[in-house]
Amino acid sequence: MSNNIILELKQITQAYDQQLVVKDLSLTLQNGEIGCLLGASGCGKTTVLRTIAGFEQLLEGEIFLNGKCVSRSGYLLPPAKRKIGMVFQDYALFPHLTIFDNVAFGLKGMEKALLIRRVNEALELVGLHSEHAKYPHEISGGQQQRVALARALAPKPHLLLMDEPFSNLDVTLRERLSMEVRDILKEYGTTALFVTHNQNEAFAVADRIGVMYNGEILQWDSAHNLYHRPVSPRIAEFVGEGSLIKGVVNDNNQVETGLGLLDGVMTATTPTETVVQLLIRPEDIIHDDNSPVKAEVIRRSFRGANILYTLLLGSGDKVQALVPSHCDHQPGEKIGIHPDVRHLVIFPVGVQRRK
Amino acid sequence: MLVLVPLSVLAFAWLEPAWDIWKHLQETLLSRLLLNTLILVLGVSTGTLLLGVSLAWLTGACDFPGRKHFSWSLLLPLAMPTYVLAFVSLGIFDYSGPVQTQMREWFGRGVWFPDMRSAGGVVLVMSLALYPYVYLLARNAFRTQGKRALEAAESLGCTPVQGFFRVVLPMARPWIAGGVTLVIMEALADFGAVSIFNYDTFTTAIYKTWFGFFSLPAAAQLSSLLVAMVFLLVALEQRLRKRMRFAQSRLAAQAERIELTGSRRWLATGYCSLVLSIAFLVPALQLLIWSLEVFHEEFDSRYLSLLGHSLLLGLIAAVLITAVALLLAYTGRRHQDRLTHGLIRTATLGYALPGTVLAVGIFIPLAWLDNFIINLARSVFGLEIPQLLQGTIMIMLLAYIVRFMAAGFKSIDSSMHRVTTNIDEASRLMGLRGIKLLARVHLPMLRGGIFTALTLAFVDVMKEMPITLMTRPFGWDTLAVKIFELTSEGEWERAALPALALLLSGLIPIILLMRETDRD
Numbered sequence: 001m002s003n004n005i006i007l008e009l010k011q012i013t014q015a016y017d018q019q020l021v022v023k024d025l026s027l028t029l030q031n032g033e034i035g036c037l038l039g040a041s042g043c044g045k046t047t048v049l050r051t052i053a054g055f056e057q058l059l060e061g062e063i064f065l066n067g068k069c070v071s072r073s074g075y076l077l078p079p080a081k082r083k084i085g086m087v088f089q090d091y092a093l094f095p096h097l098t099i100f101d102n103v104a105f106g107l108k109g110m111e112k113a114l115l116i117r118r119v120n121e122a123l124e125l126v127g128l129h130s131e132h133a134k135y136p137h138e139i140s141g142g143q144q145q146r147v148a149l150a151r152a153l154a155p156k157p158h159l160l161l162m163d164e165p166f167s168n169l170d171v172t173l174r175e176r177l178s179m180e181v182r183d184i185l186k187e188y189g190t191t192a193l194f195v196t197h198n199q200n201e202a203f204a205v206a207d208r209i210g211v212m213y214n215g216e217i218l219q220w221d222s223a224h225n226l227y228h229r230p231v232s233p234r235i236a237e238f239v240g241e242g243s244l245i246k247g248v249v250n251d252n253n254q255v256e257t258g259l260g261l262l263d264g265v266m267t268a269t270t271p272t273e274t275v276v277q278l279l280i281r282p283e284d285i286i287h288d289d290n291s292p293v294k295a296e297v298i299r300r301s302f303r304g305a306n307i308l309y310t311l312l313l314g315s316g317d318k319v320q321a322l323v324p325s326h327c328d329h330q331p332g333e334k335i336g337i338h339p340d341v342r343h344l345v346i347f348p349v350g351v352q353r354r355k
Numbered sequence: 356m357l358v359l360v361p362l363s364v365l366a367f368a369w370l371e372p373a374w375d376i377w378k379h380l381q382e383t384l385l386s387r388l389l390l391n392t393l394i395l396v397l398g399v400s401t402g403t404l405l406l407g408v409s410l411a412w413l414t415g416a417c418d419f420p421g422r423k424h425f426s427w428s429l430l431l432p433l434a435m436p437t438y439v440l441a442f443v444s445l446g447i448f449d450y451s452g453p454v455q456t457q458m459r460e461w462f463g464r465g466v467w468f469p470d471m472r473s474a475g476g477v478v479l480v481m482s483l484a485l486y487p488y489v490y491l492l493a494r495n496a497f498r499t500q501g502k503r504a505l506e507a508a509e510s511l512g513c514t515p516v517q518g519f520f521r522v523v524l525p526m527a528r529p530w531i532a533g534g535v536t537l538v539i540m541e542a543l544a545d546f547g548a549v550s551i552f553n554y555d556t557f558t559t560a561i562y563k564t565w566f567g568f569f570s571l572p573a574a575a576q577l578s579s580l581l582v583a584m585v586f587l588l589v590a591l592e593q594r595l596r597k598r599m600r601f602a603q604s605r606l607a608a609q610a611e612r613i614e615l616t617g618s619r620r621w622l623a624t625g626y627c628s629l630v631l632s633i634a635f636l637v638p639a640l641q642l643l644i645w646s647l648e649v650f651h652e653e654f655d656s657r658y659l660s661l662l663g664h665s666l667l668l669g670l671i672a673a674v675l676i677t678a679v680a681l682l683l684a685y686t687g688r689r690h691q692d693r694l695t696h697g698l699i700r701t702a703t704l705g706y707a708l709p710g711t712v713l714a715v716g717i718f719i720p721l722a723w724l725d726n727f728i729i730n731l732a733r734s735v736f737g738l739e740i741p742q743l744l745q746g747t748i749m750i751m752l753l754a755y756i757v758r759f760m761a762a763g764f765k766s767i768d769s770s771m772h773r774v775t776t777n778i779d780e781a782s783r784l785m786g787l788r789g790i791k792l793l794a795r796v797h798l799p800m801l802r803g804g805i806f807t808a809l810t811l812a813f814v815d816v817m818k819e820m821p822i823t824l825m826t827r828p829f830g831w832d833t834l835a836v837k838i839f840e841l842t843s844e845g846e847w848e849r850a851a852l853p854a855l856a857l858l859l860s861g862l863i864p865i866i867l868l869m870r871e872t873d874r875d
Contacts, residue, residue: 055506079509080517092507096525105521106511155512 004031005067006191007052007159012061012071014047014215021047023215024061029159029191029208034182036202037195039212045195048212049161052193053086054079066158085152087162087194091144093136099123099147100132106155122150125184142173149181153188160185162194166201178204199239211235227281229267233347236279241308244277245317247346255346258315259285259339260293266344279345282308285321291336295319297329311337384560392543392556392584394474395481399542400535402482406630407489408531412523415497416505418612419623426494427869429627430487432634434861436818437484438547438838439854443638444480445471445551446645446847477552483634484548485541489534491868496527502613529595536592543585544709546821547835551842557581561711562825575719578712589707642858645851653852662856665817665833668748669860672755673763673813679756680763680808681801684771699764706761710754710821717754718826747828754822759815763808770804810863817860 007029014022021044029035037045050056052063054076063071065084070077085106093102103119110118123129126146131139136147145165152160165181166174182205185192196202202209203223210217211226219231230236233244247257251272255262262278270276295311298318302325309321309329321337329335413419414426432440448454448471469475504526508518524531546558557577565574615623687699705713774797782796820835827836834853841850 053506053510055509078514079506080512080514083512084510086507086510088503088507090503092503094504094507094522094526096528105508108512151511161510 005029006031006033006065007035007193008064009048009052010062010064012048012051012063013059014044014051014056015059016047021215022051025215025217026061027210027217027220029193031191032186032189033191033207034185034205035193036206036209037193037212037217038197038199038202038209039195040197043212044215045212046163049086049163049193049195052159053084053161054082083155083158085155085157085160087145087148087152087160087165089164089167091136091148091168093144093147093151095136097135098132099128099134099136099139102136102147103132103151103154105151118154122154125153125188126150141169142177145169145177146180149184153184153190158191160190160192162192164196165194166196166198174198174201175204181205211238213238228343228345230279230345233277233279236345236347240281241320242279242281243317243319244347245280245313245319246315247276247278249274249276249346255344258313258317259319259337262339262341262344264342264344266346268346268348270346270348275349276346277349278341279347280319280339280341282320282322284339284341285311285319285337286340287321287323287327287335288338289336291338293337293339294334295337297331297333297335299331300329309335311335384555388555388557388560391474391554395477395542395549395554395556396539398474398478399481399485400539402478403486403489403538404531404535406482406486407534408493408524408527410486410627410630411490411493412497413623413627415494416500416502416523416613417615417623419615419620421624421627425624425627425631428631428635429490430865430869431631431862432484433487433868434865435484435635435638435858436547436820436835436854436861437481437541437545438551438820438835438842439642439857440484440634440638441477441480441548441551442838442842442847442850443641443854444476447637447641448476472552472554474554477549477554480552481542481545481548483630485538486630486634488537488541489531492530492534492537493527496530497523500526505613533592533595536588536595540585540588540592540707543581543588544711546709546711546824547839550839558709558711558821561715562821565715565825571715571719574715578709578715581709581712585707585709585712589704639858642851642855645848646855649848649852653849658852661832661834661837661853664831665835665856668751668755668823668831668833669813669816671748672752672759672816673809675752676756676759676763676812677767677805677808680760680767681805683760683764684767687768688771688774703761703764705757706759708758710758710819711825713754713758714822714825717750717757721750721753748831750826751823751828751831754826755812755816755819758819758822759812762811762815766807766811767801767804770801774800807867810867814860814864818857 005028007027009025009027011024011026012022013020013024025048027035037048039045047056051058051071054071057076058071058073060073062069065082069075070082094105097105100119100123103122104115107115107118119132120129123132126149128139128143128146128150131143131147136144139147145168149162149165166178169177178201185205194205207222208220209223209226210220212218213234219226219235221229226235226239230239236242236244245257245259247255247262249255249266249270249272250261253266255266255276255278257278259280293313295313297309298312299310301308305325306322307325307328309323311319311321313319327335410425410429414422414429446452500523504522505515505518508522509515513521543556544558545556546562549556550559550562557580561574561577561581564577565571683699683702687695708716778796778800779792782792787795817833818835820839823831823833824836824839827833832840834856837853838850838857841847841853
């Protein structure tokens with residue numbers, strides 16, 4: 001573990017029936033990091049996971065685990081020899097074994113006393129020690145999920161893979177459990193990679209997130225950077241809420257937009273007079289009745305503490321604004337706003353000479 | 356009631372044991388009977404286990420060329436009664452059969468060939484005929500597992516082979532064991548196949564004691580021993596059913612198949628074809644050839660009357676069974692208490708009773724009742740009346756009802772479950788009551804179940820051999836009885852035509868079953 005890299009994918013490519021599902025995908029995970037592949041269903045994220053586990057052959061590229069090549073075209077280290085733990089989407093608990101035996105399943109060639117201690121340790125970690133004698137069908141879905149986690153962690157794998165680990169749980173449980181799982185993984189010091197289509201889960205659990213689209217990772221970054229420094233318009237729209245409005249960069253490194261002249265740190269340097277798309281997040285728009293800038297409410301969505309308004313600007317652009325819910329406006333009303341944009345996330349479209 | 360009478364009669368048979376015949380049996384036969392039965396049960400359960408589980412796993416969890424076709428066609432052997440497969444394979448592989456004749460021609464006279472008329476032969480034939488029971492149940496289990504269970508095991512450090520034995524098999528264990536229990540019941544109850552092979556088991560011994568020694572009491576006592584064994588199995592089976600319900604896996608969501616690669620795919624295809632040919636295709640073809648050969652001599656008015664008897668008996672019995680099953684199902688619906696449920700459970704236990712045992716168990720009390728009525732009429736009214744029940748098809752029909760009630764009840768009951776009390780109430784709100792409710796709501800909803808019940812019962816009765824053989828009135832020969840008579844004289848070719856008719860009728864329920872399993 002010279003450089004502390006546990007998992008490294010080097011330009012892997014995967015295909016089913018001549019159809020590419022993963023293209024040239026690379027990523028690395030440091031020891032103890034939790035990574036996440038985020039994307040809509042069918043974008044190839046589960047395939048990546050299954051390839052890392054050794055269930056699928058690689059077409060091109062290489063996978064390194066602890067510095068050792070485990071997969072390349074024409075070679076596959078059997079899943080059993082990889083020391084990779086996996087939590088399946090449907091948990092895949094063995095219905096004929098008790099919780100204890102499920103967790104003990106992967107512990108082989110071990111003294112009995114040690115085995116019992118390890119299983120108990122894992123069960124205590126997930127808070128299910130009292131249920132050890134029950135069968136999987138006798139416990140709730142959330143508990144099953146934690147048993148699956150304990151079972152995968154007990155053999156102390158180099159890497160833990162989780163396939164949509166929270167998708168079978170109801171919403172409230174999902175939120176609580178995702179935070180619990182992060183705590184457990186951090187306590188165990190496990191390096192982990194999971195896939196999900198749910199941003200909140202990705203943000204809550206992962207250190208590094210890869211946004212996947214059509215078999216490619218568009219950006220492999222921290223949650224903060226994905227939100228505030230998206231590298232492409234697609235990511236800007238996919239991650240979080242927000243809208244892209246048209247703007248033109250002027251001589252003073254300001255952007256002229258339908259919201260007025262915006263000043264701030266720009267994410268990209270562009271020549272002047274460049275036409276750009278500018279990302280406006282809902283929290284960038286402040287409701288201010290005294291502001292000269294007016295916008296028409298075209299949709300409102302009540303969210304308890306806030307109301308998310310969709311506003312039509314004079315320029316024809318639409319932006320969203322998150323406004324405290326005591327300021328209640330109906331569609332059709334015009335309200336005053338002023339922009340408070342600190343990072344100017346811009347995507348150049350082209351250069352336009354003005355008359 | 357109908358089930359309990361024969362059972363208690365068999366138990367009471369011990370009150371006046373026929374010691375002389377019993378002693379004779381003990382000296383000469385009993386140990387051999389026990390040993391033979393044990394060999395049969397062990398052999399057939401091992402055989403069906405190997406065949407059934409391997410085939411079920413291949414078609415249930417894997418994918419290979421022809422998999423879809425095999426997954427239903429491997430059920431076809433169910434259509435062939437065991438005794439038909441038995442005499443056909445004897446016909447093919449016996450000393451004078453085509454295979455050995457051909458081999459002698461090629462390799463000379465001294466060529467060695469395993470003797471088919473041996474324990475091994477019986478076990479082989481019965482395994483081939485009965486493996487679909489294990490196959491059908493185990494396939495369901497493997498189908499829901501898919502490859503996910505195996506992958507989970509692999510991710511925990513098991514090689515695929517270890518994973519198969521530590522996870523895949525144990526998860527399917529309740530289903531496999533359920534199938535094997537059914538197989539053992541069939542093996543214990545089998546009369547036709549073992550008598551064709553001259554392999555003495557309890558069933559043939561019961562028949563011989565009755566019709567050879569003419570000792571009904573001794574036959575009853577032998578029967579009771581067999582019943583004891585069967586009931587152990589029934590208890591086992593019911594416990595397994597409970598576990599199956601609990602062990603229903605949650606993995607059923609989307610079970611992907613394991614794609615077999617390279618030579619393994621073709622090995623799988625070859626293996627399935629081999630089993631299918633030996634267990635069904637070749638015997639069926641042979642039957643067809645023989646039938647064509649003897650068609651001119653055998654297809655005459657006698658054959659038609661046999662066929663007529665079989666059809667008529669099947670029809671009457673099917674209607675009776677369905678009617679009683681309906682009655683039971685409605686009773687169970689109206690009274691949801693434990694007593695009723697217990698009674699219904701008992702009433703459908705008859706499927707476990709071997710035909711020979713039932714024949715004895717029904718014949719004794721009815722003969723007693725008959726004589727009682729005759730004596731009563733004579734002493735009280737001074738009338739001489741003929742026997743009312745003995746020598747009529749009443750006894751046969753009663754035995755059929757007891758034996759095949761389960762098949763009818765199950766199909767009716769499952770469609771009855773769809774007629775919920777809410778449906779009754781909804782109809783009442785719309786003003787439907789009484790007969791109208793039955794005719795316009797219940798009957799249309801139950802029609803499928805009633806049809807299935809009729810078909811299953813009909814085919815079962817057609818194929819039934821020992822009950823018919825032992826309780827039929829004079830002259831009421833059926834196809835199955837004819838097969839028994841012809842095969843006990845080794846006239847395989849002449850038995851082919853009736854067997855073919857049974858085979859065809861046996862295909863009907865298989866097609867029904869296949870429609871159910873074909874969905875994936």
